[in-house]
Amino acid sequence: MALEMGRVGIERVEGWGMSVGSVARVIRPENLDQLRAVLAEARKAGVTLAPRGTGCSYGDASTTEQGWCLDLTHMNRVLSFDESTGDADLEGGATIRQLWRRSLPSGYWPKVVSGTMFPTVGGAAGMNIHGKNNFKVGTFGDNLLEIDLLLANGDLLTCSREQNAELFHGAIGGFGMLGIITRVKTRTQRVYSGDVRVRGISCHDLGEMMEAMQELVDVADYLVGWIDTFGAGSAAGRGLLHDARYLAEGEDSDPGKTLCLEHQDLADSVMGVPKAEIWRVLRLFNHDLGMRLINGVKQVAGRMESMRGWHRQSHGGFNFLLDYVPDWKYAYARQAGEGLIQYQAFLPSETALDGFLALLAEGQASGHVPYLGVLKRHRPDPFLMTHALDGWSLAMDLKVTAKNRAHLWQTCARFSQICLNAGGRFYFAKDQVISPSVARASFGARRIAAFRELKAQADPQGLFSTDLWRRVFEQDPDQRSHGPWPGQA
């Protein structure tokens, strides 16, 4: 049986931030037949399946305390790449890394990439991820041409804006609850160089940064702001804005060289320390004082970068900041159950500045100062459970320990109240904390009812289920204030 379904074994299945997870049976089908066999077997056994890619969602989007975990990373072929249009056809388990490595030598870069190159494209579609260019090209879903969706009953449907449109708009951003995305077809961006032009703009406070960013929205290709989360008072939200642009045709004197894959490789060591060991150094600074110091030093370095003006950086080097230091999350913790969560608040333009300042102040006042803050500009998209809106997002990395966990969750509840008052949205690739009532207030009861309705049609028996689904959509409102501590579940 094991062979018919792919490899079966038990493992701890955790969110990327490590603060949620449990030991589960993990099944890794190699092809569609095996995947169908898994679905049939799970239906027969009466257990749920939690779809999972490379597990890059910070929270509980692919973890499961019940049933089986369905790991799709072995269905990872790049099916085709059209060199004339840049359209790529991939199996759901293929990664963004596989995509750009296939497309770049032909002069194409993925339209949307995350801060790490390791998510699968199926996961990227299911979570409807975005990049630093959300304001310009939309979300990952906006750039998909079609997907293949395997329903719980084994039917395979091709979904696009024209065909099964309702499922298309529900499954993208539907965090795997409507079916398994076994194939995605996506557009890519024509590029004339393996580099982008980048400049840093140092900002004294959040208002200044948002103003500067807004001015660049029409001309920049990528915009991302790093925030010194320890800045307070008049310095609250100070940081460094990065503005990046694609090179025009002919601007790169030797595109053949920059478009080759070696040019995209990230450095093997930083200041003489081998990359794989850097997290051990970072760990020494992983406390409030150390992070205050690092954020402060970065702010000064940002001013210097600001004076340097335009410079060039590879696509990979600019986009995949999270991959510079492998396993950097271990700087937060190594023990399962501890680590970090990311709280990313999406606020409409009118309320964003005040809302973010309130969030930063709340974090500082409660003793949970984020160790990293990132500001991005967004635009709306047509997907049912989308986080995208005409506004901004502030992502905050928050340290989780056994001791601070309960208190941190209370603080996050206050964050959520601030977001709701500001008309904000949440993003399930990051979220680990919102309650059903917060979700209802944010997404609106109608939207959630529509999603439930779609789920009932596509997966009437509730075969697909994750900790996220049960936390946000199955529990009674506010019954559960924070995740169970591992071992005490």
Added chain:
Amino acid sequence: MQHPGSSLQNSSSTGSVPERVLVVGASSGIGAALVRQLASEGCQVAALARREDRLAELAADAPAQTVKVYRHDVLDAGEVPALLERIVGDLGGLDTLCYVAGVMPMVGPQEYDPDLDRTMVEVNLLGGMAWCAEVARLFLSERRGTIVGVSSVAGERGRRMNPAYHASKAGFSTYLESLRNRLEGHGVRVVTILPGMVKTEMTREIDKLVWPITPEQAARTMIATWRGSFWSTRFIPLRWCLVMAVIRAIPSRIFRHLNI
């Protein structure tokens, strides 16, 4: 396939929880001694072996609720994933794997028997690899845990007595070393145990044992070794470490003339 159900909880150990140990090859010799000793300390032990009567005795002798027994033939590697899942569910997690199973049939000076050789490789090496790999994946995902493999001083050099035995133990020692290097930095400890001559059923036919030790002594040293942090490869008794350093250094053209 069974539904893991609610018994399959997070397997992280928290402070006061007794160590949960899986012993493969528990029915006799070092394995049985290990189980007895761990059970007397109050550890949760999963004892695996072919011989069910021996397992039943072990469980009956041990303090209540400490030893759970499972019939398993290490030749059946395909059974490992499901059995491991069951054991992790039963023990509520796993801290340590001990692979002790091993066979050393007597091979006469004129005897060349590929079937016998294959059995040794299957039990001593392939069975160990099947268990270590399955558990390594679990431990890696938890960034914790200890894998203990019992190899032998016999793996250090190819003596004239029993080629397949020496080869299987050399293979297992090298496999464990490689596994240790892979898991270094991921929170998982891999310990290689290299016993000399232990007074067990395996060595009953050997006329003269060099520095013989009892299974109980071997088990005691093993447990201390995996709980400590100093040794990752431990000869028992320790003096074999020096002896093997010398024996390893003997050139092959001389070694083949020596009856050691």
